[in-house]
Amino acid sequence: MGKSLKKIKQNLARQAEQLNLPAETKLWSGQLFVSADSSLVEINKITAGIRDFSKLSAQGLKVKYLFEVSSYYQSQIATALAFGSFRNKIDLQQQSKSINDVVIIIPPRRKVKLVFDNLVGQAGGNLFFVAQSGSEVEIVENEVGVGFGSVFVIAGKESRIDYFFAKHTSQRGYYQADLKQGSTVNFYSSVKPKDFFHLTVVISHWQNFSQGNIRSIFQASGISKSVVNLINYHYGKNTKGDIIFRGVGKGKAWSRVNGFIIIDKRAFVTDSYLQEDLLLLSDQVNVKAEPNLEILNNDVRASHGATLGTVDDSQLYYLRSRGLTKRQAEKIIEKGFLRSVADSINSDLIKTYFIDQLK
Amino acid sequence: MANNIDVNTSKYYFRDPIRYVFRTPPGLNAQVVREISKQHQEPKWMLDLRLRALQIFRQKPMPTWGADLSGINFDEIVYYLRPHQEESHDWREVPKYIKKTFDRLGIPQAERKFLAGVGAQYESEIIYHNLKEKWEKAGVVFCDMSDAPRLYPELVKKYFASVVPLADNKFAALNSAVWSGGSFIYIPKGVKVDMPLQTYFRINSPTLGQFERTLIIADEGSQVHYIEGCTAPMYSRSSLHSAVVEIIALKGARVRYTTIQNWSLNVYNLVTKRAVAYQDALVEWVDGNLGSKVTMKYPCVILKEPGAKADILSIAFAGRGQHQDSGAKLIHLAPNTSGKVVAKSISKDGGRTSYRGMVTVDKRAKNCQIKVNCDALLLDEKSRSDTYPLMQINNNQVKMEHEASVSKISEQQLFYLQSRGLSREEAERMIVAGFLDVFAKELPLEYAVELNRLIELEMEGSVG
Numbered sequence: 001m002g003k004s005l006k007k008i009k010q011n012l013a014r015q016a017e018q019l020n021l022p023a024e025t026k027l028w029s030g031q032l033f034v035s036a037d038s039s040l041v042e043i044n045k046i047t048a049g050i051r052d053f054s055k056l057s058a059q060g061l062k063v064k065y066l067f068e069v070s071s072y073y074q075s076q077i078a079t080a081l082a083f084g085s086f087r088n089k090i091d092l093q094q095q096s097k098s099i100n101d102v103v104i105i106i107p108p109r110r111k112v113k114l115v116f117d118n119l120v121g122q123a124g125g126n127l128f129f130v131a132q133s134g135s136e137v138e139i140v141e142n143e144v145g146v147g148f149g150s151v152f153v154i155a156g157k158e159s160r161i162d163y164f165f166a167k168h169t170s171q172r173g174y175y176q177a178d179l180k181q182g183s184t185v186n187f188y189s190s191v192k193p194k195d196f197f198h199l200t201v202v203i204s205h206w207q208n209f210s211q212g213n214i215r216s217i218f219q220a221s222g223i224s225k226s227v228v229n230l231i232n233y234h235y236g237k238n239t240k241g242d243i244i245f246r247g248v249g250k251g252k253a254w255s256r257v258n259g260f261i262i263i264d265k266r267a268f269v270t271d272s273y274l275q276e277d278l279l280l281l282s283d284q285v286n287v288k289a290e291p292n293l294e295i296l297n298n299d300v301r302a303s304h305g306a307t308l309g310t311v312d313d314s315q316l317y318y319l320r321s322r323g324l325t326k327r328q329a330e331k332i333i334e335k336g337f338l339r340s341v342a343d344s345i346n347s348d349l350i351k352t353y354f355i356d357q358l359k
Numbered sequence: 360m361a362n363n364i365d366v367n368t369s370k371y372y373f374r375d376p377i378r379y380v381f382r383t384p385p386g387l388n389a390q391v392v393r394e395i396s397k398q399h400q401e402p403k404w405m406l407d408l409r410l411r412a413l414q415i416f417r418q419k420p421m422p423t424w425g426a427d428l429s430g431i432n433f434d435e436i437v438y439y440l441r442p443h444q445e446e447s448h449d450w451r452e453v454p455k456y457i458k459k460t461f462d463r464l465g466i467p468q469a470e471r472k473f474l475a476g477v478g479a480q481y482e483s484e485i486i487y488h489n490l491k492e493k494w495e496k497a498g499v500v501f502c503d504m505s506d507a508p509r510l511y512p513e514l515v516k517k518y519f520a521s522v523v524p525l526a527d528n529k530f531a532a533l534n535s536a537v538w539s540g541g542s543f544i545y546i547p548k549g550v551k552v553d554m555p556l557q558t559y560f561r562i563n564s565p566t567l568g569q570f571e572r573t574l575i576i577a578d579e580g581s582q583v584h585y586i587e588g589c590t591a592p593m594y595s596r597s598s599l600h601s602a603v604v605e606i607i608a609l610k611g612a613r614v615r616y617t618t619i620q621n622w623s624l625n626v627y628n629l630v631t632k633r634a635v636a637y638q639d640a641l642v643e644w645v646d647g648n649l650g651s652k653v654t655m656k657y658p659c660v661i662l663k664e665p666g667a668k669a670d671i672l673s674i675a676f677a678g679r680g681q682h683q684d685s686g687a688k689l690i691h692l693a694p695n696t697s698g699k700v701v702a703k704s705i706s707k708d709g710g711r712t713s714y715r716g717m718v719t720v721d722k723r724a725k726n727c728q729i730k731v732n733c734d735a736l737l738l739d740e741k742s743r744s745d746t747y748p749l750m751q752i753n754n755n756q757v758k759m760e761h762e763a764s765v766s767k768i769s770e771q772q773l774f775y776l777q778s779r780g781l782s783r784e785e786a787e788r789m790i791v792a793g794f795l796d797v798f799a800k801e802l803p804l805e806y807a808v809e810l811n812r813l814i815e816l817e818m819e820g821s822v823g
Contacts, residue, residue, distance in 0.1 A: 249755075268740070280755035283722070287753075293746040295765050298737030303764035304746070310755040 004078045005066070009096045012081065016092035060110060066101035066128070073103060077128050080152045080178045086202050086231050086260075091174045095150055100125040108156075109134040113349055117142045121149030121170075131183075133157040138347045141165040150174035155183035155210075164188040164350040166357055172198045179203065179210035179239075188350055189216045190357035193255075197226040205232075205239035205267070213242040215345070217338045217357070220253035220285075231260040232274070234267040241272040246341050248334050249278060249285035259291040263300050274304035279311065279337050281330060383439045389413060392536050395439045399539065404516065405508045412525040412535035419529040425715065426653040426684045431627055436599055438537040438570065494552060500545040501556055504572050507543035514545055518576055522605040522633045522661075531631045534570050534603040541571035541602065546581040546612075555584040555617070555803055573604040577612035577640075584615040586803065599627050600651075606634035608642050610664075615643040619806060621813070622651035624680065633659040633688075636667035636696075645801045646673040648683050649813065657715060659688035662696035662724075669698040674798045676817065677710030677742070686715040686747075687731075691724040701797060702733040706742035713745040718752075718759065725756040735765040736794055738787075788815055 066077065081095065102120045106112055106129065114137065120127045122144045131137055133156040141151070141163070147170045155161050157180050167173050167189070177185040187201050203212035214230050232241035243259055259274045276289050291304040311333050319329035335358055345351045381398060383391045392413050396406040421428060494501065500511060508515045525535045546552060577583055587604075600622060608614045614634065622628055628651040634642040644658035660669035675683035683706075689698040704712035714733045735744040746763045768790050776786035792799075792814055799807040 265740070278752075280752065280757070283725075283754040283756065285753070285755060287751070289750040289752075289761075291746075291748060291761065291763075293744070293763065293765060295735070295737065295745065296743045297740040298742060298767040299740060300737075301766060303762075305763070306748070306750060306759075306761040308750060308752050308759040309757060 005074050005081070008078050008082050012092050012096035016089050016096060019089045019092065021089050060107060061112065061114075062103075062105040062107070064103050064105070066103055066126075069103050069105070073105065073130055076130060076154055077103065077152070080128070080154055080176065083176075083178075083204060086200060086229065086233075087174070088198075088200075090172060090198065091150065091200065094124060094148060094172075094174075095126060098125045098149065101128065102126075103128045103130060106131045106135045106137055106159075108132040111136045113138045115140040115142065115349075117144045118147055118149070118151075118165075119144055121147035121151070123149070125149045127151045129153045129161070129163075131155050131159040131161055133159060133180075136160045137162070138349050139163045140350060140353050143167060143170060146170055148172050150176070153177040153185060155179050155185050158182045160184045162186045162188070162345075162347045162350050164190075164353055166190045166192075166353075167197065167199065168192045169194060171196050174200045176200075176202045177204070177212060179205050179207065179212055179236075181207040181236075182209045184211040186213045186215070186345075188345060188354055189214075190218075190354065191216065191226070191228070192219045192221075192357075193224040193226040193253075194222075195224055197224065199227070200229040200231070202229075202231045202233065203241065205234045205236045205241065205270075208236040209238045210236060211240040214244070215341050216243075216245045217341050217354075218245065218247035218255070218257075219250075219338070220247065220255050221250040223252045223254075225254040227256045227258070229258045229260065230274075231262070232272055234261075234263045234270045234272060237267060238269045239267060239272075240270070243274045244341060244344075245276045246338055247276075247278045247287075248281060248338065249287050250281045252282070252284045252286075254286045256288045257290065259289075259304065260294070261292070261302055261304065262294045263296060263302060265296045268297060268299040270300045270302070272300070272302045276304075276306040277337075278306075278308045279334060280308060281310065281334065381439075382437055385437050386434045387413070387416075387436070387438055387533075387537065391438055395537055395539060398439070399505045399508070401508050402512060405519075408520065408525070409536050409538075412532045413537075415526045416529060416532035416536055419526075419532060421529060425655050425713070426682045428627065428629075428653065428655075430652075431599055439539055497550045497552075498547040499550060499552060500543065502543050504541035504543045504574060505539055507574070511543070511545070514576060515543070515574070518574060518605070518607055520605075522607060522635050523603050523631050528631060530601045530629045531603055534572060534601050534631070538570045538572035538603070541573040542575075542585070542587075543573075544575045544583065544585060546577045546583045548578045549580045550578075551582040552584070553582075555586045557586045569600045571602045573602070575604075575606045575614060575616070577606075577608045577614045579609045580611045581609075582613040584617070586617045586806070598625050598652075600629070601627075602630045604630070604632040606642060608634060608636045608640035608667075610638045611640060612637075613641045613643075615645065616658075617645040617802065617806070619647040619649070619802070619810060620651070620654075621649040624650065624652055626651045628654040628656065630654075630656045632656065633661065634669075635661045635663050636669060638664035639666040639668075640664075641668045641670070643670040644672070644687070645798070646671070646685070647798060647810065648673070648675045648685050649817075650681075651683075652680065653682045653684070655684045657686045657688050657717070659690065660698065661690045661692065662698065663692050665693045665695045667693065667696045669696075671698075671700045671702075672798060672801055673700075673702045674795055675702075675704040675712045676814070677704070677706045677712045678817065679708040679710060681710045682713070683711070684713040684715060686713075686717070688717045689719070689729060691718075691720045691727045691729070693723060694725040694727070696724060697728040698730075700729075700731040700733075702731075703735075703795060703798065704733070704744060705736045705738065705791060705794065706744050707738035709739075709741035709743075711743040711745070713747065714763070716748045718748075718750045718761075720752045720754065720757050720759070722753045725754060727757045727759075729757070729759045731759075731761040733763045734794070735763075736791065737765065737767050738791075 118141050126149055201214050230243050257276055259276055261272045261274050263270050274291050276291050278287055289306050291306050293302055295302055315333055316329050342354050383394055392409045523531050525532055606614050636642045642660045646658050648654045658671055671687040673685055675685045677683040687700040702714050706712045718729050720727050737744055744765050748761055773786050799810055
């Protein structure tokens with residue numbers, strides 16, 4: 001491993017020590033910590049399982065461990081790792097302690113469709129996608145067991161990355177994209193938290209003319225407790241960002257949804273939007289939505305909207321008058337509400353996986 | 360765009376030396392609190408309450424969120440001063456440029472003298488006096504808060520610190536310990552006070568305190584509009600202003616509280632404002648923040664019984680070196696309650712405005728309707744605008760909407776106005792005034808005129 005990487009990892013560990021757990025995470029910190037720490041110890045046992053990269057290599061991708069890649073990639077990854085203001089204690093601990101990080105390099109101007117099982121994440125390792133200039137990648141990540149590794153996407157110049165992930169069994173997820181000039185990154189996610197869940201998705205626009213979107217659907221039910229952070233950080237000029245979050249709350253679900261748009265001093269002519277819609281289907285749900293904006297210059301278009309409410313009575317009436325029970329009618333409305341997010345997905349591959357989540 | 364707007368902040372810096380009958384030494388301890396209580400000839404229970412609040416103040420940590428408060432030194436502040444009753448200040452002694460500012464703002468003669476520190480001499484209060492008599496006949500109480508514990512002990516005992524408890528936050532505790540001044544208002548059942556009550560009606564009381572405490576009790580079916588503060592730059596001798604306002608709107612009452620504050624640029628303005636609305640009551644906060652170095656102010660309404668309504672309108676204007684951290688809080692505890700928040704902010708010259716809002720809907724509060732709308736206007740590239748809305752919903756029968764947008768003055772609008780013969784600066788001023796129009800409409804005429812002129816001055820950058 002390169003010197004700078006080692007230093008950054010040490011730095012992260014130090015930051016993690018100083019940091020306190022956020023208030024909401026404290027409620028179930030015990031659970032998260034156990035899984036994060038105990039599995040890290042067993043990492044060496046599982047590494048053998050991830051060694052099999054043949055499927056990925058078949059598509060012409062270079063798959064390597066982090067310590068194997070050249071210093072050129074290492075420095076890029078180091079910068080991605082170093083930018084950490086949105087990470088909490090658990091993210092930092094996982095990212096600094098993990099030793100079996102895997103790097104997947106997508107060669108320039110290659111079009112790749114990738115469906116893979118995230119074994120790296122299951123082993124607590126970080127996964128780095130480095131898309132070189134002009135490449136076009138569609139990625140579908142399948143969840144394996146209780147995954148808790150982080151994923152970093154480094155989008156080279158003029159590249160385009162569509163990334164889909166679903167979280168059903170995991171307890172945490174951290175996704176970060178670093179966008180270079182003219183690149184586009186779209187994160188699509190479908191989350192159904194089982195018990196405890198913490199997700200952070202960060203898109204940082206470091207250079208000009210980039211575009212980063214997050215589309216997220218969320219189905220919380222039972223006694224699940226979840227925190228979702230969706231962040232668009234604009235540093236470069238002429239950047240575009242769009243966050244759409246649609247969630248359904250059922251049972252005694254407890255959830256916190258924090259959206260964040262940050263527009264830095266130099267980030268002129270940015271266009272950023274944040275929308276959080278939540279459909280509440282039970283009277284015992286506890287939802288907290290916080291769409292935040294921080295804007296440090298004036299040549300911007302930034303807006304956000306949030307709605308929270310229950311099923312529209314007139315819609316319910318319409319469906320019930322056609323012979324459906326209340327339960328069925330609610331289900332249809334709920335599916336329609338979530339499905340509408342899929343309309344904006346360009347990639348057919350991801351669209352099928354996305355719609356699959358609603359069945 | 361920003362180049363042609365230049366603010367001359369020196370207009371805030373005028374002061375008159377004041378002689379005191381009494382002042383406590385700087386710093387805060389039990390002795391100071393006892394002394395304040397003694398000066399007000401308070402009953403013992405009030406002193407006990409003050410001492411309890413002091414203890415809480417010492418235990419509470421400084422808030423780590425929001426604006427930067429590191430500049431406050433609690434040991435340097437003089438917590439109580441009582442100005443000389445027969446001040447030798449004369450209107451003629453007031454510097455010319457201040458008079459000129461007042462002229463340009465169109466401030467009433469009565470208020471001018473008060474602002475310039477010659478309030479104690481002001482005697483021509485005949486009109487106000489007549490009005491006062493009319494209210495007193497109806498049973499309306501409107502007096503200095505400092506006298507209230509002595510004059511109306513039952514009411515004060517029952518309602519004081521019932522809305523903002525001593526341990527609410529560090530600055531509420533500080534205020535509870537050292538408060539002096541402010542207004543005490545009680546409106547009896549069914550009485551409708553049609554003229555707005557204004558602070559300068561009781562202009563003879565000692566100057567506006569830095570730790571004022573206001574308590575408004577509107578009994579069943581009553582109606583009142585209270586106006587505090589003024590649009591003219593107010594020079595404060597102390598760097599910390601920490602007030603507490605409590606409003607109790609009983610069944611069917613309507614209370615409107617209007618504030619426009621324009622503190623001098625050295626002031627930390629940390630105010631706790633909260634109202635409780637009982638059945639079918641309506642509470643309206645109209646809140647304007649223009650001056651001060653740091654403002655942290657979040658008017659709050661607790662909708663405690665069914666049918667209660669809240670309406671909060673807040674504007675903030677931040678210039679160079681200012682941070683206006685304002686917002687609104689709605690706490691819905693009962694079914695069929697509704698709330699509306701409109702927040703507008705303008706930042707220029709590197710100023711920073713933040714909207715920090717909170718909407719909480721309890722399990723019991725079914726069929727609530729909430730609408731939050733915040734707009735921000737950024738006038739130049741150095742300025743900053745943040746929005747931190749928080750929505751906490753604990754049941755599903757709620758209609759909640761939140762909208763926010765941040766933008767600069769649109770070139771299209773400027774072009775339109777310029778093509779009609781206005782200069783660019785005039786056009787900008789007009790657009791800003793239009794942006795704040797919702798707010799100006801809610802003010803009584805004279806204040807609306809003052810506000811418009813003040814905004815014009817801010818934009819123009821030259822006073823006198």
